[in-house]
Amino acid sequence: MNETLVEVIGYAGSALVILSLIQKSILRLRTIGLVASSTFLIYSIAIEAYPIAVVNVVAAGIHLYYLRMLVRKKNEVFTILRMRPESRYLEHFLGFYKDEIANRIQPDFVYEPTPNTLAVFLLRDMVPAGLVVAKVHRDSSFEVLLDFVIPQYRDFKLAKWLYSPESGIFAEANCRCAWTRVTTDDQKEYFTKVGFKPDRTATVPERYAYTLSGVQAPN
Numbered sequence: 001m002n003e004t005l006v007e008v009i010g011y012a013g014s015a016l017v018i019l020s021l022i023q024k025s026i027l028r029l030r031t032i033g034l035v036a037s038s039t040f041l042i043y044s045i046a047i048e049a050y051p052i053a054v055v056n057v058v059a060a061g062i063h064l065y066y067l068r069m070l071v072r073k074k075n076e077v078f079t080i081l082r083m084r085p086e087s088r089y090l091e092h093f094l095g096f097y098k099d100e101i102a103n104r105i106q107p108d109f110v111y112e113p114t115p116n117t118l119a120v121f122l123l124r125d126m127v128p129a130g131l132v133v134a135k136v137h138r139d140s141s142f143e144v145l146l147d148f149v150i151p152q153y154r155d156f157k158l159a160k161w162l163y164s165p166e167s168g169i170f171a172e173a174n175c176r177c178a179w180t181r182v183t184t185d186d187q188k189e190y191f192t193k194v195g196f197k198p199d200r201t202a203t204v205p206e207r208y209a210y211t212l213s214g215v216q217a218p219n
Contacts, residue, residue: 006046013039024151027070034063070155078161079123080169085113090121093131101148104186109133109146120169122149122158129153132162136173142212144180147190156193163194163210170212179209 016036023029037060044052083090094101094111101109111133113119122130130149134142149158161167163178170178179199182188183206196208 006043009039009046010043013043025154026152027067027155030063030067030070034060034067037063076125076157077123078158078167079126080167081121081123081128083119083121085117085119087119090119090131093121093128097148097150101146104184105148106146106187107183108181111146117145118169118173122162124153124158127153130158130162132169136175140175140177142170142173142175142178144178147180159190159194163212165212176212177209178212179204179207181206182208 013036016032016039020029020032020036023032037056041053041056041060044050044056114135116136118132118134118136120132121128122132124130128150130153131146132144132148133146134144136142147159147162162169165171170176178196179202180187180191180196181204182191182196188208191208191210194210196210199207199209202209
């Protein structure tokens with residue numbers, strides 16, 4: 001193998017290891033770690049460093065094992081937990097993540113509860129993995145003020161469950177449409193992936209809307 005190519009592979013493996021270490025999502029960490037181990041395996045074989053090759057075979061196997069567990073885990077339980085506006089836990093949660101919310105997730109979010117404000121924690125196997133703060137309007141629309149998931153659970157499973165009939169949150173509020181203001185690239189990527197689309201007819205700037213399918217009012 002060409003020496004320059006071998007050197008490039010070695011540097012690429014090093015970069016991938018560093019990249020894996022800064023991931024907050026366990027799924028991303030394992031995925032990048034698997035690619036890094038595979039890259040270093042190729043590099044170590046190319047330079048005939050067989051002890052290093054053995055280490056990376058083991059590392060790749062470990063990453064692959066936990067990746068399969070993460071992907072195949074189908075028995076997770078998702079639940080909604082309504083919070084009182086004055087909840088101390090809600091206050092501490094928002095305070096703990098305030099910098100990330102302000103700088104990346106929802107820059108204009110300020111928690112000022114009103115009678116039509118809804119605050120719910122999204123529980124994943126009884127772990128408070130996310131928080132949704134919304135307003136239910138008289139026109140049966142559901143304005144998402146904050147949709148936040150903690151870093152460890154950002155594999156999009158909560159989002160797919162939340163904006164489906166299974167969550168029940170929209171049926172309880174008797175809403176047929178969810179909408180939000182999108183002001184950052186991260187928001188745009190997330191809500192577009194969920195299924196929100198720009199609402200050009202709305203008077204609210206940067207409004208993205210999502211028609212809720214299969215939602216039925218509670219009996």
